[in-house]
Amino acid sequence: MSLRSPLYSPRSPMLVLAILLSAGFLATSLLGYYAASTLLRDTILKALYLNLLIGLLVTVAVLALLYRLVVSYQRRIDAQAILDGLTELPNRRGFDLLAVQALHEAQREPKPLSALLLEVDNFKQLDSTHGHIASDQLLSGFARDLTDNVRHSDIVCRWSADAFALLLKDTDGQNGLKIAEKIRQRIEQQRYFCSGKQLRVTISIGLTTLQDEDTLHSLLSRADHALQRARQTGSNRTCVEMPHSSYE
Template sequence: MSLRSPLYSQRKPLLLVAGLLGAGFLIISLLGYHAANTSVRDHTLRMLYLNLLIGLLVTLAVLAILYQLISSYQRRIDAQATLDSLTELPNRRGFDLLAVQALHEAQREPQPLAALLLELDEFKRLDSTHGHIASDQLLTGFARDLTDSLRHSDIVCRWSGETFIVLLKDTDGQNGLKIAEKIRQRIEQQRYFCSGKELRVTVSIGLTTLQGEDTLHSLLSRTDHALQRARQTGNNRTCVQMPHSSYE
């Protein structure tokens, strides 16, 4: 999947045009300057080619500035396309890019990989009771605590609304369960101060591990089934859907 904007595709043609212009101007200028040197009397021709050379330098400077502007704009577009504006975590599109690479690496090695799907319990009730601003602050605080509970190598994103997803690299089911419980207990004990109010929240978690034949869809489908079981059996718990794994 590519996140490149149409502007990105213009950068190589822009550089090609700049290179051709530069080469053409340089050749003409050098030939003209050489020709002018053979006849000192032709001062006008000499000045003409000197002006062409100056024009070349100005053109290259303008193209360089334009290239930097396009690159900066492209970086902003990429960030907006792959990051959640509220939590600053990767969004669903950003997760897809990271997850495909993580699955490929884990299956190629092979290495264990655990997936967690987390959902804040009764979030809609909290939202209707305390308002959207408090809910946004709660989500931001939860995202921060979730990230702090993980390693830098792990992948975490805001999947949608109050749902988050985590890929734990080089982690089997047993260790994944320990991490999930550590997160769940931390959130249960945490206090969030949102819009002058102290809010408490719990989280339900679904867990599974990567299998050799898995696609991203099948992996996430199992985490979703595990999460639904956690919600149906009372919330604030971790449920596991763990097929046979060679890593355990």
């Protein structure tokens, strides 16, 4: 998803530049015309029209190229603002934008929605033992496996250094639990080759479902509380938080 900044539009500077270039060219040509003798004016006038046409075409071509460059640059800036550089998943800012819309659609229909928070178990220990490069490779591989196990319509983001958030659209708690366990078991069986080393990891998952009165904050608060219970009760498991519990 590409989000354009509402505070910036490349059209305005392009228009100003076009006006300035055209005005400057026209002023220069007119000065040359009036400075010439009467006998040369007819010839100069024809040349003036031709030069104006050529100048206009060149100006349009240059502005079109500049516009494309500005738009491309703006898109890269927008992408960097909402995407995580390592995993290329949405970051928390990008997730907030997508999640608010998903919640609104689910509550308006209404349709079920499940929220998961996933955390790599003992990640700090893995990082200190194998190094940052291996940890980054591990997270990149984990992100790919995570997206491979959900639908294109679902929302996945990197929530923090070792945690990921997932919204499952049109998914109730029972089916959400099945998906969570499928992901957990897949990661447990996976082997990650990082910096010449073979790493195995497990994950803990907190799961909850959307309720009519939920905000994004209350929904994720329940999922986070479920994740903490999963970590405190041994890790490598999925815990479900009751929908009407409140952990603000």
